[in-house]
Amino acid sequence: MCTAAAWRKCEGSLAREATHPAGARCHLAVVDAHCHIDLYDDPAAVVREAEALGIRTIAVTNAPSVYHFTRQITERLQYVRPAAGLHPELVHSHGHELPLLLPLLEETRYVGEVGLDYVTTDDTIRARQREVFSTVVERCAALGGKVLTIHSRRAAADVIAIVGSNFPGKPILHWFSGTVKQLEAAAAAGFFFSVNTSMLSSKSGDALVRAMPVDRVLTETDGPFVRLGQRPSTPPDTALAVEALAAVWSISRTEAKQRIVDNLRSVVTP
Numbered sequence: 001m002c003t004a005a006a007w008r009k010c011e012g013s014l015a016r017e018a019t020h021p022a023g024a025r026c027h028l029a030v031v032d033a034h035c036h037i038d039l040y041d042d043p044a045a046v047v048r049e050a051e052a053l054g055i056r057t058i059a060v061t062n063a064p065s066v067y068h069f070t071r072q073i074t075e076r077l078q079y080v081r082p083a084a085g086l087h088p089e090l091v092h093s094h095g096h097e098l099p100l101l102l103p104l105l106e107e108t109r110y111v112g113e114v115g116l117d118y119v120t121t122d123d124t125i126r127a128r129q130r131e132v133f134s135t136v137v138e139r140c141a142a143l144g145g146k147v148l149t150i151h152s153r154r155a156a157a158d159v160i161a162i163v164g165s166n167f168p169g170k171p172i173l174h175w176f177s178g179t180v181k182q183l184e185a186a187a188a189a190g191f192f193f194s195v196n197t198s199m200l201s202s203k204s205g206d207a208l209v210r211a212m213p214v215d216r217v218l219t220e221t222d223g224p225f226v227r228l229g230q231r232p233s234t235p236p237d238t239a240l241a242v243e244a245l246a247a248v249w250s251i252s253r254t255e256a257k258q259r260i261v262d263n264l265r266s267v268v269t270p
């Protein structure tokens with residue numbers, strides 16, 4: 001995955017390291033399992049860079065009505081793949097788009113952003129989120145082989161229960177923020193976890209990352225929401241997460257990269 005072209009690009013980016021901290025380390029970037037490509041100021045530039053560097057990027061979308069744009073700009077690309085989703089925080093306003101999402105699940109292997117968000121205390125909205133998420137999970141289970149990138153803020157227990165332990169696909173908990181006990185239950189049920197720099201730099205996030213089985217960890221940016229200084233993070237910044245994971249695992253950066261490569265292989269291999 002670290003091609004000669006990527007290396008050349010990497011060396012070329014040394015000069016701009018001041019504005020792009022991951023620049024010189026970008027050969028460590030393997031996968032961005034959760035990136036909102038369509039929400040950057042210049043989505044095409046972000047896509048071009050990830051593709052040129054060979055960074056496997058799951059371009060999540062928040063509603064079926066905006067999926068088509070991401071599908072269009074990622075058409076014919078090898079590394080950046082579009083994911084069809086319906087963000088739980090948008091279910092109250094865009095839940096009526098569920099019938100648009102279901103046919104999209106048949107055309108893409110990647111599904112997200114989906115899940116539950118219990119920041120809302122409104123029981124009706126929570127119930128509607130569960131209804132939408134359960135429908136998506138059921139359809140994905142029927143189709144088989146889907147890779148899901150899942151939001152679970154304050155709702156990990158229900159997310160794990162809905163997906164279950166026999167899901168015929170690869171569920172990835174993005175930016176997991178539940179308890180260690182819930183994390184263990186998710187790992188036992190077969191979930192993967194994608195971690196970002198923001199998570200790795202917080203004390204609670206670091207404790208969770210240390211509790212994750214090393215063969216279930218992937219990297220993500222959740223860009224453009226996660227920022228690095230003044231700028232939104234982009235797929236090459238997953239190199240910073242690999243570096244931080246190397247420190248957590250007490251191994252070299254090259255070994256940490258290899259683990260992520262192996263984990264990615266487990267996710268993408270049907």
Ligand SMILES: [Zn+2]
Pocket residue numbers: 034036060113222
């Ligand atoms: Zn997200």
